[in-house]
Amino acid sequence: MSSPRTLLLLPLRGPVPAAWLRIGLGFGFGLGLRLRNLRAPAAGCAATRLLGTKVGTLGGGPGRGEGCEGTRTVRLGCASAFWGDTAASVPQLLYKGKLDFLVFDYLSEITMCLLTTAKAKSSDLGYVPDFVQTAMAPYIKDIHKKGIRVISNAGGTNPHACAKALHRVAKEANVDLKIAVVTGDDIMGKKDNLKGSGITDIENGKPFPDTIQSMNVYLGARPISRALDLGADIVLTGRCVDSALVLGPLIHSFGWNRNDFDLLAAGSLAGHLIECGAQCTGGIYTDWHMVPDWHNIGFPIVECSPDGQFVLSKPPATGGLVSFGTVAEQLVYEIGNPQVYLLPDVTCDFSQVTITEIPGIEGGAVQIHGAKGSAPSASYKISASYLDGFRATAVCPIGGPRATEKGRRTAESILRRTRLMFEELGLEDYSAVHIQILGAEETYGPHAKAGLGGGPREVVLWLAVQHKQKKALEIFSREIAPAGTGMAPGLTGVVGGRPKVSTVLKPFFFLYPQRNVKIDIYINGQHVETFQEDLTFTTDEFVSPDIPERDDELKDLPHGSLTYRLEDLAYTRSGDKGNSANIGIVARHPLYYPYLKKILTAQAIEDYFQHLLHKEQAEETLVTRYELPGIYALNFVLKNSLGGGGLASLRNDPQESLHTY
DSSP states (O other): OOOHHHHTTSOOOSOOOGGGOOOOEEGGGEEOOOOOOOOOOOOOOOGGGSTTOOHHHHTTSOOSSBOTTSOBOEEEEEOOSSTTOOTTHHHHHHHHSOOSEEEEOOOOHHHHHHHHHHHHHOTTOSSOHHIIIIIITTTHHHHHHTTOEEEEOTTTTOHHHHHHHHHHHHHHTTOOOOEEEEEOOBOGGGHHHHHTTTOBOTTTOOBOOTTEEEEEEOBOSHHHHHHHHTTOSEEEESSBOTTHHHHHHHHHHHOOOTTOHHHHHHHHHHHHHHTTGGGGTTTTOTTGGGOOOGGGBOOOEEEEOTTSOEEEEOOTTOBSOOSHHHHHHHHTTTOSSTTSEEOSSOEEEOTTOEEEEOTTOTTOOEEEEOOEEEOOBSEEEEEEEEEEEEEEEEEEEEESTTHHHHHHHHHHHHHHHHHHHHHHHTOOOOSEEEEEEETTTGGGGGGOOOOSTTSOSEEEEEEEEEESOHHHHHHHHHTSTTHHHHSOTTBOOOTTSSOOOEEEEEEEEEEEEGGGOOEEEEETTEEEEEEOOOOTTOBSOOOOOOOOOOOGGGTTOOOOSOOBOHHHHEEEEEEEETTEEEEEEEESSGGGHHHHHHHOOHHHHHHHTGGGOOOSSTTOOOEEEEEETTTTEEEEEETTOSTTOGGGOOSSOTTOSSTTO
């Protein structure tokens, strides 16, 4: 059965009658589009022409080994997108994936903050324990038996402790492994030298904070590839760019040089697509209702060839879906400017990437090519965190008539009571307060749908606060439960019990010369090498341009009479980077693309999301639009849109999961 996602890949022949199309702006970026039945020729792409891979190996996913011309391909699977991902991923990839490498991605800015806090409590903490006990311990014998090599950033802020824990697991299983540790990302030892150096945040220009808690370099792929060259069975890192977990093994396998920029960009794209696990195999997909068997969703596999082409699939007999739409959504996920996607090993241009579905593959498979690369910067990006007070969040279900009104009055009463207590104790007011009634559509601001009969009868009060002093929030925490007997009827409890007071760690990003970062490689606890980055093919002259919107060819587009929701015409995917949101829009058909470009301007997006944007100056522009014509997509970056982002945000959606709905 044909579907919009397959039609997206196929250019239509001949002129398009003006009566076919009409576009207009409606509620929730509804787009008016009148269509006749669009037909396209069947896909002509054959599996035998993809990567030189044998058709026989493609049943249920591409096979491991040589292609038709004897070219060795490498298969990598990703079993984790974040700390807390499902344990069901490892056995399906291990026993059905025919893998050479198994990678686990655990780290985000939020996770690094949590691991920093954990390490401060104990020198034995700071890594991801799930990796050792849940992902590796049950399967370590079979992983070793199959010769699969493992790469993971589970080391977090304490990779040596992670390696020690994994050695204990290997010893108990009577498995002899070479476990490598890559260090050098933690540069907290340079804090005093950096304080007076004039460093500012690359995103907002703020000065270097006095309360820095962590500073970690986004390392690249070369230290990982070197550890594999040295014979490591498992490579553990701290902070590195997510895609390096895949690019490192590819450099090791194919011997790609530092100036093979197109190949490095292709390998980085493979890593970018699979590092979020099931997000490219049907997870959080716009057409979620078309994705089968979430309970057994397949995790992604890429089969890569030395020329940079690769096929993305999943293990046979698993749920999920690999299609143009699922993979295109992940391509636009959190990439910012697709023409200048900055990584330590290469500057990538993904704007002309194409995604082609391979017919006849159970569960789906796609071929990806078209990534271009150029010289990377001679500087690393540093992700730092700094202490900025304390926070607490109360979450309370409320039912009955006028539930929204009851929830808001309850929140305001708690705040008023605690502020009186603060005054009596000589404490300052809250640094920040956020009241939200979940279920009343307050997330949507002026675009919320009007409730029926006085609004919903079931809501959840979200009351989040910040304060400079922990003592003040301990008072706040104690004053939540009394609302159950002294305020609105219908408050059924406090989710999670008394709110926990935690530190507010805010992000701070800056650039730091690669030459000043010392990277060391250890194997089985012994230092074996200080890795030296070769800066011959780097540059300090890169510019990240804001590409102006081009609408000259859009002025004479024909119009019709109907209005459609955006999701009827496009796939959408949202993500976050610090305090910036990223919204990707992928046309379901090439004919829709000009209309999406015409309607979805940067200004239109900024106007729509104005209730979420924080402008420090009235005239500043916070939304930038980028184009990816290879997949008929637009990508929007919304600065200052997440209330601080991550652990600094008081919102219920600090990572911008709802911006496309």
